[in-house]
Amino acid sequence: METAERLIRSTQQLLWERGYVGTSPKAIQAAAEAGQGSMYHHFSGKAELAKAAIERSGAELRAAVEEQFAGPGTATDRITRYLERDREVLKGCRIGRLTADPEVMADPVLRAPVADLFRWLRDRLAEIIAEGKRSGEYPDRLDPEQTAATIAAVLQGGYVLARAAADEEPFEQAVQGMIELLRGVAR
Amino acid sequence: METAERLIRSTQQLLWERGYVGTSPKAIQAAAEAGQGSMYHHFSGKAELAKAAIERSGAELRAAVEEQFAGPGTATDRITRYLERDREVLKGCRIGRLTADPEVMADPVLRAPVADLFRWLRDRLAEIIAEGKRSGEYPDRLDPEQTAATIAAVLQGGYVLARAAADEEPFEQAVQGMIELLRGVAR
DNA sequence: GTCTATAGTAAGATAGAC
DNA sequence: GTCTATCTTACTATAGAC
Numbered sequence: 424m425e426t427a428e429r430l431i432r433s434t435q436q437l438l439w440e441r442g443y444v445g446t447s448p449k450a451i452q453a454a455a456e457a458g459q460g461s462m463y464h465h466f467s468g469k470a471e472l473a474k475a476a477i478e479r480s481g482a483e484l485r486a487a488v489e490e491q492f493a494g495p496g497t498a499t500d501r502i503t504r505y506l507e508r509d510r511e512v513l514k515g516c517r518i519g520r521l522t523a524d525p526e527v528m529a530d531p532v533l534r535a536p537v538a539d540l541f542r543w544l545r546d547r548l549a550e551i552i553a554e555g556k557r558s559g560e561y562p563d564r565l566d567p568e569q570t571a572a573t574i575a576a577v578l579q580g581g582y583v584l585a586r587a588a589a590d591e592e593p594f595e596q597a598v599q600g601m602i603e604l605l606r607g608v609a610r
Numbered sequence: 611m612e613t614a615e616r617l618i619r620s621t622q623q624l625l626w627e628r629g630y631v632g633t634s635p636k637a638i639q640a641a642a643e644a645g646q647g648s649m650y651h652h653f654s655g656k657a658e659l660a661k662a663a664i665e666r667s668g669a670e671l672r673a674a675v676e677e678q679f680a681g682p683g684t685a686t687d688r689i690t691r692y693l694e695r696d697r698e699v700l701k702g703c704r705i706g707r708l709t710a711d712p713e714v715m716a717d718p719v720l721r722a723p724v725a726d727l728f729r730w731l732r733d734r735l736a737e738i739i740a741e742g743k744r745s746g747e748y749p750d751r752l753d754p755e756q757t758a759a760t761i762a763a764v765l766q767g768g769y770v771l772a773r774a775a776a777d778e779e780p781f782e783q784a785v786q787g788m789i790e791l792l793r794g795v796a797r
Numbered sequence: 798g799t800c801t802a803t804a805g806t807a808a809g810a811t812a813g814a815c
Numbered sequence: 816g817t818c819t820a821t822c823t824t825a826c827t828a829t830a831g832a833c
Contacts, residue, residue, distance in 0.1 A: 426798080441712045444632040447826060459828090460799050468828070515710065522773040523702065523710035525628045534776070541774040566787065572780050573787030576767030583766040584759060586709040587728040589721070593759050600753065600760030604791040613816080634808055646810090647817050655810070 427465040429455040434476035439517045442524045443473055443533070474532055480517045481540040488544065498555030499602075499609050502548070502574060506598045512591040515582040545571045560609050577601045614652040616642040621663035626704045629711045630660055630720070661719055667704045668727040675731065685742030686789075686796050689735070689761060693785045699778040702769040732758045747796050764788045 424432075433454035437446040448469050452462050466472040491505040518540050527533045548571035555561040577597050584593035611619075620641035624633040635656050639649050653659040678692040705727050714720045735758035742748040764784050771780035 442629075442631065442710060444629065445712055448828080449826075458799055458801090460801080463828070464798055469826095516770075519767075519770045519774075520710045522770045523629060523707045525632055528773060528776075534774075537774045538776065541771055541780070545771070545780065564790075566790065569783045569787035569790065571787075572768070572771060572783035573764055573785075573791065576765075576771055576780075576784035576788075577760055577763045578767060579770040580706075580763030580765060580767030581759070583703075583706045583709045583770075584728055584732070584763055586715060587706075587721075587724045589715075589725065593728070593732065593763075596756045596759035597763035598760075600756035600758075601763075603751075603753065603756065604760065604795060608791060608794050635810080636808075645817055645819090647819080650810070651816055656808095 426455070426457050426461055430457055430462055430465060430472060431475050431479055434472050435480050435517070438473060438476055438480075438521065439514060442520060443469075443527045444524055446473075470530065470533065473527075474536075477518070477521065477527075477533060477536045481536045484518060484540060485543060488547070492547065492551065497560050497609075498551050498558070499560065499605055501551055502605065503602050506574070506578065506602060510594075512582065512585045512594045513589070515586055516579060519579045519582065541575065545575055547571075548574055555609070562608065562610070565608060574601060574605075613642070613644050613648055617644055617649055617652060617659060618662050618666055621659050622667050622704070625660060625663055625667075625708065626701060629707060630656075630714045631711055633660075657717065657720065660714075661723070664705070664708065664714075664720060664723045668723045671705060671727060672730060675734070679734065679738065684747050684796075685738050685745070686747065686792055688738055689792065690789050693761070693765065693789060697781075699769065699772045699781045700776070702773055703766060706766045706769065728762065731762055734758075735761055742796070749795065749797070752795060761788060761792075 430451060434446070434451050437450055437454060446469075448459075448462060451469075451472065452459060455462070462472070466475070488505060491508050492501050494501065494504060496504070518537055521527045521533075521537050527537065545568070549567040552561065552565065552567040552570050556563065556565060556567065581594035581597040584597060585591050617638060621633070621638050624637055624641060633656075635646075635649060638656075638659065639646060642649070649659070653662070675692060678695050679688050681688065681691060683691070705724055708714045708724050714724065732755070736754040739748065739752065739754040739757050743750065743752060743754065768781035768784040771784060772778050
């Protein structure tokens with residue numbers, strides 16, 4: 424693999440584990456097995472590398488989610504498939520964790536791909552719920568945007584609860600609770 | 611105010627804004643208007659100070675939540691009051707954000723108060739839901755622990771969505787979506 | 798493209814005077 | 816209790832040789 428690619432992937436991993444503030448160029452270089460000069464040849468610095476890494480992670484997540492949504496079944500089926508997908512729960516969300524990073528939030532260039540991913544996810548969930556309403560699966564009173572935000576929030580919050588407990592259980596409970604509520608509202 | 615107290619409060623604030631990894635002793639001293647020697651006289655170092663600050667924040671949050679729960683009304687009323695309480699949404703959760711901090715998660719002493727708060731919160735929510743079941747407000751099939759985890763997760767995830775968007779709206783949507791689902795399941 | 802040398806700043810803490 | 820001096824290591828980058 425080329426050096427630039429190794430640098431991006433190592434940065435993705437480190438941002439996931441330690442965030443932007445907690446990740447040093449030196450650590451990236453070590454993980455990528457690249458020298459100092461090599462890193463600064465390919466990227467202007469930590470920020471540019473992080474931008475590339477965050478955008479890459481966003482694109483990967485989008486593709487993975489789209490895969491869960493794509494299959495057959497009712498809206499509830501498709502959302503359930505997404506919610507129940509295998510996840511590294513205790514590692515948390517690669518993109519969501521960046522919202523806790525002060526320097527990512529302060530830099531519009533770094534925050535943009537984070538904002539974009541969640542904007543896209545909520546829109547996509549709202550579409551599926553709207554389809555469910557049109558097909559008669561969900562009642563008229565169900566608000567697609569609200570419900571989409573609730574579903575996205577349960578996942579992100581589930582990670583928080585699980586990491587706090589150092590145990591996947593709260594995540595699984597939160598997700599199953601959400602699925603039950605969704606089934607309750609569905610006909 | 612005494613120096614030790616100022617140091618704790620400044621640390622609470624900085625942990626909230628920048629996390630543990632992003633907060634330096636120097637920044638704490640500046641915020642508390644305390645000298646280097648002063649800080650190291652009262653606390654052994656950054657970790658001990660953070661421990662005190664996290665425990666303090668946990669106790670404060672617990673008291674605030676208990677206040678929302680304490681009033682009159684049905685289970686749904688009380689949970690709704692808690693969900694709709696005024697919050698500094700874009701600042702995120704003071705305790706929840708620490709689950710993104712690698713050094714807090716790695717240190718059992720720092721993680722304990724975080725784990726305790728969320729354990730307590732989920733238990734407390736589950737109690738209220740169980741009361742709602744006993745009073746006939748909620749159906750038998752509703753699982754208190756699951757639903758409690760879902761509610762706690764919606765709040766934590768709502769913060770994540772709002773910060774990503776730099777806008778409180780997704781938080782409000784997620785919360786209202788949750789309230790609607792809860793009302794839907796209640797009789 | 799990659800390497801080593803260099804550099805200024807900050808992190809996190811200790812020592813000892815007052 | 817608080818202050819200043821000092822220390823070691825890390826952060827983040829630049830410069831210039833190869």
